[in-house]
Amino acid sequence: MSGISDPLFPHWTTTARSALKSSALLLCAALLAVITPPAASQEPTPGSLIRSATWEDHSQYYPPSPLCESDEVTLWSCQADDQEHALCSSRGSARVGDHGYMQYRASRGGSTMVVHPEEKRPPAGVFAFMASSNGDAAVEFMRGESRYTLVDALRGDSAVVVEPSDGPATRIACGSNQTLQVNYTLRLMYESGIWER
Numbered sequence: 679m680s681g682i683s684d685p686l687f688p689h690w691t692t693t694a695r696s697a698l699k700s701s702a703l704l705l706c707a708a709l710l711a712v713i714t715p716p717a718a719s720q721e722p723t724p725g726s727l728i729r730s731a732t733w734e735d736h737s738q739y740y741p742p743s744p745l746c747e748s749d750e751v752t753l754w755s756c757q758a759d760d761q762e763h764a765l766c767s768s769r770g771s772a773r774v775g776d777h778g779y780m781q782y783r784a785s786r787g788g789s790t791m792v793v794h795p796e797e798k799r800p801p802a803g804v805f806a807f808m809a810s811s812n813g814d815a816a817v818e819f820m821r822g823e824s825r826y827t828l829v830d831a832l833r834g835d836s837a838v839v840v841e842p843s844d845g846p847a848t849r850i851a852c853g854s855n856q857t858l859q860v861n862y863t864l865r866l867m868y869e870s871g872i873w874e875r
Contacts, residue, residue: 724868731861733769739860745783753863754828756836756852760787763838765828794821806874807867815858830858
């Protein structure tokens, strides 16, 4: 083969140099495809274990609450003294346009004191779900002038935190729960559009 000599690689032919350049371009393109971050408009989605989670596979992780109906999921519950708190949900999707819903309910001494929202409706615009890198999870909502946070610590006790706009926060501690971290809960939170990232 004939070719023009290269001062750095005098024994390489033009054909060899051309093949090397093509290989280098392909390698650069492959590296860019691997390391380029997704476009800002692309939203990350949960992993396949969360997206494929079913009620049938996870129902044993949800202890029932007397505040939730038998055909509902008790997504989270908290008992403290004579108080009962629960986040109740339909078993199916709770997206806008579906018939699914979520409601926070609270009772004292067996009498229901709070149902939020009052009507069964999709949770988007009412609730916000947050999962922390340490495994803790929480659901927040506003009721009147007070912010409610249902805390589900992965390593520790659950709690209801009520923060009025004009006074100090109240924390009602209760036992360990960890149902906000169950894959089926995560799927419902994602599909309902309330999982904040």
